[in-house]
């Protein structure tokens with residue numbers, strides 16, 4: 001393979017390299033977003049060029065779509081593909097039950113739709129992402145711009161009485177402006193430090209008017225691959 005990582009990216013690369021072993025000729029593959037998923041897209045590009053692999057990729061963000069095209073990975077929309085054989089994506093956190101926090105890159109909505117429309121979801125990570133309880137990474141919540149301050153207040157109110165260790169909610173910024181998702185929405189980051197009951201919280205958040213989706217991915221990952229800087233991988 002010609003796409004080689006610098007030492008800092010080694011854990012991400014080996015995780016991605018192991019994940020593409022799940023890809024078979026003819027598959028429709030969901031392409032995740034983020035720096036780890038980017039290695040997976042590069043690996044797929046090389047397998048297409050060097051081994052003649054034929055796949056259709058369904059990107060979870062415009063960033064990933066652009067990279068896929070650069071790497072020669074054919075892309076289709078989820079509408080065209082309808083259902084996927086496999087999705088490979090990164091995560092911000094994972095626990096022992098393979099539950100995840102995602103959305104650090106702001107693509108959680110498309111990522112959750114694409115993963116849910118897949119027969120299998122493989123998550124590519126490194127040891128820094130493993131936690132005993134989810135929540136140290138701020139939980140991203142995608143909200144529509146209309147009345148977002150009201151939605152934020154409703155989220156803050158709903159957190160009272162929840163089994164969490166922090167309750168701060170912040171609007172995500174990019175270059176000092178509100179970050180916009182591919183769908184034109186905003187991201188609120190929930191600084192909870194520990195989420196005692198992720199299932200209850202996820203249901204609660206998604207009931208609030210203005211909330212589009214939250215970054216808790218529960219019962220979605222089938223496999224988590226954890227790559228290490230020494231080049232070894234652990235498959236859970």
Ligand code: 5RP
Nearest residue numbers: 034035036090103104105107
């Ligand atoms: C994007 C995501 C990413 O998968 C997550 O943020 C991990 O990214 P990285 O591989 O760069 O650490 O959920 O919305």
